[in-house]
Structure formats: C-alpha cells, structure tokens
Amino acid sequence: xxxxxxxxxxxxxxxxxxxxxxxxxxxxxxxxxxxxxxxxxxxxxxxxxxxxxxxxxxxxxxxxxxxxxxxxxxxxxxxxxxxxxxxxxxxxxxxxxxxxxxxxxxxxxxxxxxxxxxxxxxxxxxxxxxxxxxxxxxxxxxxxxxxxxxxxxxxxxxxxxxxxxxxxxxxxxxxxxxxxxxxxxxxxxxxxxxxxxx
Amino acid sequence: xxxxxxxxxxxxxxxxxxxxxxxxxxxxxxxxxxxxxxxxxxxxxxxxxxxxxxxxxxxxxxxxxxxxxxxxxxxxxxxxxxxxxxxxxxxxxxxxxxxxxxxxxxxxxxxxxxxxxxxxxxxxxxxxxxxxxxxxxxxxxxxxxxxxxxxxxxxxxxxxxxxxxxxxxxxxxxxxxxxxxxxxxxxxxxxxxxxxxx
Numbered sequence: 128x129x130x131x132x133x134x135x136x137x138x139x140x141x142x143x144x145x146x147x148x149x150x151x152x153x154x155x156x157x158x159x160x161x162x163x164x165x166x167x168x169x170x171x172x173x174x175x176x177x178x179x180x181x182x183x184x185x186x187x188x189x190x191x192x193x194x195x196x197x198x199x200x201x202x203x204x205x206x207x208x209x210x211x212x213x214x215x216x217x218x219x220x221x222x223x224x225x226x227x228x229x230x231x232x233x234x235x236x237x238x239x240x241x242x243x244x245x246x247x248x249x250x251x252x253x254x255x256x257x258x259x260x261x262x263x264x265x266x267x268x269x270x271x272x273x274x275x276x277x278x279x280x281x282x283x284x285x286x287x288x289x290x291x292x293x294x295x296x297x298x299x300x301x302x303x304x305x306x307x308x309x310x311x312x313x314x315x316x317x318x319x320x321x322x323x324x325x
Numbered sequence: 326x327x328x329x330x331x332x333x334x335x336x337x338x339x340x341x342x343x344x345x346x347x348x349x350x351x352x353x354x355x356x357x358x359x360x361x362x363x364x365x366x367x368x369x370x371x372x373x374x375x376x377x378x379x380x381x382x383x384x385x386x387x388x389x390x391x392x393x394x395x396x397x398x399x400x401x402x403x404x405x406x407x408x409x410x411x412x413x414x415x416x417x418x419x420x421x422x423x424x425x426x427x428x429x430x431x432x433x434x435x436x437x438x439x440x441x442x443x444x445x446x447x448x449x450x451x452x453x454x455x456x457x458x459x460x461x462x463x464x465x466x467x468x469x470x471x472x473x474x475x476x477x478x479x480x481x482x483x484x485x486x487x488x489x490x491x492x493x494x495x496x497x498x499x500x501x502x503x504x505x506x507x508x509x510x511x512x513x514x515x516x517x518x519x520x521x522x523x
Contacts, residue, residue: 222434230431232493236424246494281483281504287493288486295430295485296444306479314512 182231182244190251201263202311208255209307212286213300226294253283260315270317278315282307380429380442388449399461400509406453407505410484411498424492451481458513467513476513480505 197204235242256279263269285303292298391409395402433440454477461467483501490496 226431226434229427229489232489233424233428233431235493236420242494249490249494249496277500277504277507280500281479281508284483284486284490284496284501284504285479286486287489288482288484291427291430291485291489292447292482295433296440296447298447298482302475302478303482306475306482309475310479310508310512314508 179240179244182241182248186244186247186251189248201259201266201268202316204259205256205263205311205315206308208259209282209286210304212252213289213304222293225290229291229294249283249287252286253279256282263315267317269315273315281310377438377442380439380446384442384445384449387446391449391453399457399464399466400514402457403454403461403509403513404506406457407480407484408502410450411487411502411505420491423488427489427492447481447485450484451477454480461513465515468515471513479508 199207231241232245235245257275260269260273260278261275264271264273264275285307289298289300289303293300391406397405429439430443433443455473458467458471458476459473462469462471462473483505487496487498487501491498
C-alpha cells in the first residue's frame with residue numbers, strides 16, 4: 128500500500144481504537160473514521176489482519192522516530208530516548224490507546240503474527256538502548272564494568288511495566304522517570320563524570 | 326466464605342483460567358474444575374463478580390506469602406522478594422495464568438472494582454520494597470543518599486513489565502534478574518559494603 132494510504136489507515140485505526148477500544152472495534156468503525164467505505168479498505172474482513180497491518184504501520188512510524196534522539200553524548204541520547212517513550216502521560220486518548228495495545232498483547236500467545244510484531248517492537252527498543260549504553264562504555268562516559276546487554280534490560284522492562292501500570296493501576300511515570308535519571312547517573316556513569324543538571 | 330471454600334474456589338478458578346483463558350471462561354467452567362454444581366458456588370451469575378472475588382483471594386494468598394522473606398539483612402530480603410515475584414518462568418500453566426491476569430488488567434479502566442484490587446496488589450508490593458530499602462538505609466547497609474520511594478519504583482515497574490513481556494514477547498526474566506542483582510549491589514549498597522556472592 129502507498130505511504131499516504133498507510134498513514135490514513137493508521138490515523139483512522141488510532142481514532143477508532145481510542146473511541147471504541149480493542150474488544151468492540153469493527154472494521155466498519157475504522158472505515159467510519161477513515162471516511163470511506165469499508166469496501167475501499169483493502170483488507171480481509173478479519174480483525175486480526177487489520178491489527179497486524181496496524182502494528183506494522185505503527186512499527187514503521189515509531190522506529191522512524193527513534194533516530195531523532197541522535198546527537199549529544201550517549202547519556203544525553205539515553206535520557207532523550209527514555210523521555211520519548213514515557214511521554215504518554217495524562218492525555219485520555221493516549222490512555223485508551225495504551226489499553227488497546229495491551230489488549231493486543233493479550234492476543235499474542237494465541238496469534239503468532241501479533242507476537243512477531245510485538246517482538247520486533249521490543250527488540251528494536253532493546254537494541255537501541257543497548258547500542259547507546261555500549262557507545263557510552265566505549266567512549267568512557269559510562270563505567271567500563273557496565274555490561275550493555277544487562278544495563279539495557281532493566282529500562283526496557285520498566286518501560287513496558289510503566290505502560291501496563293498506567294492501564295491497570297493508573298500509575299503515572301513521574302517517579303519512574305526520576306528513578307531512570309538516577310539509574311543513569313549512579314549506575315552507568317563512570318566515576319568522576321559530571322552528573323547531568325536536573 | 327470459609328477459608329477452605331476460598332482455597333477451593335481459588336484452585337478451581339486458577340485451573341479454569343489456565344484451561345480456557347480469560348476471554349472464554351464461564352462460571353460453569355469453574356464449577357467443572359471445582360467438581361461441584363454451578364449452583365453450589367455462591368456468586369452472582371456474573372463473570373466480573375467472580376473475577377473480583379478471585380482477585381481478593383489471590384491478594385490474601387500473595388500478601389500472606391510476602392512476609393516469608395523476612396529475616397536476613399535488607400539486601401538479602403530484597404533479593405529474596407524479587408526472586409519470589411519473578412519465579413514464574415517456564416511452566417506453561419503459569420504462562421496461561423499470566424495471560425489471564427493481563428487480560429484482567431485490560432478490564433481495569435472499565436471496571437473500578439477490578440482496578441481497586443489491582444491497585445492494592447501494586448501498592449502492597451511497592452510498599453514492601455520501599456520499607457526494605459528504607460530499613461537498609463537506616464541500618465547503613467544501603468547508601469545514605471538512596472531515596473527509598475524512588476529506589477523502589479524501578480523494581481516494581483520492572484516486575485510488572487517482566488510479566489507483560491513474558492506474555493507479549495515470550496521474554497524470560499533471566500537477564501532482568503541479573504540486572505536487579507547488579508542494581509542492588511551498585512545502586513543501593515553503601516560504598517565499602519561487601520557485594521553478595523553470585
């Protein structure tokens with residue numbers, strides 16, 4: 128499909144998910160949001176296919192965004208990346224969108240195509256964090272004893288947990304953001320490196 | 326209800342959730358697992374009520390277990406508690422149970438009773454971790470600059486994320502466990518305190 132069609136479908140699916148939630152969403156709802164007939168959307172009449180396609184578009188959009196945190200030192204890149212993936216607080220449409228994505232996650236054990244897409248998201252974020260930490264160790268900004276593969280696992284898992292807690296218990300990510308800054312400064316930074324201004 | 330009845334219901338609900346998953350579960354399935362008639366289970370004929378009751382029993386059982394990590398230094402208590410809540414790897418019934426609990430989490434924004442129960446779980450784990458960290462700071466085992474409220478937020482969020490990632494992307498908690506040990510040793514321990522043997 129063309130980029131324009133993909134973008135239009137993404138926007139329509141996003142709006143429909145926010146309005147109806149995952150459980151009640153129909154292809155007709157997406158078509159309503161897209162302001163064109165259901166027949167004009169070239170997908171199987173099968174919710175799962177639509178969601179896999181939706182995850183693919185979301186993946187392209189989000190991974191295209193990640194490089195925008197380039198520039199600066201590894202510590203600055205890390206802070207910018209973590210802030211970007213946690214900057215989802217407060218807005219009600221986003222809360223509904225997070226709920227819908229969590230509902231998609233529940234389908235993963237029963238749908239290989241969904242699990243593969245979610246695994247790709249997870250792997251891209253993890254690899255990006257790991258690479259930044261490794262670059263920091265290489266440049267000497269981060270402590271030489273830091274193992275990038277282990278150091279990246281904690282934030283990736285916490286980010287996933289922050290999204291789940293936001294849905295399940297309405298927990299804000301504010302304290303977690305503070306904890307992540309503290310983690311970077313105390314756990315990763317080489318002794319003697321100046322701490323970031325807070 | 327009596328403790329025996331609660332335990333029996335919990336076991337039956339657990340087995341039924343593992344067998345059928347959340348979405349397809351009916352009260353009759355639970356009754357089948359409990360090996361008694363549906364009528365003998367004194368609940369409304371309403372799935373939600375059953376799940377709220379189920380969460381209540383689960384809450385009592387799990388919070389009763391938490392004090393069993395008492396004894397030892399705060400660092401040892403922290404390691405034992407984190408190991409206990411992450412010791413859910415590998416077993417397929419547990420994987421299905423985690424999926425069912427995640428499905429319950431998706432219901433939280435639409436069901437105050439469910440959200441309240443999940444919030445209680447979250448708060449108990451958080452408060453337990455916070456208290457252990459605070460005791461470690463008090464005793465001098467942990468660094469005096471550690472803020473217990475911030476230090477506890479990271480593990481609680483990561484534990485939630487580990488449960489979600491296990492369902493969504495089949496990620497094992499092995500590397501996270503390693504990261505948590507490293508977090509305790511480097512981030513929390515006072516300078517000069519001996520590191521735990523790994």
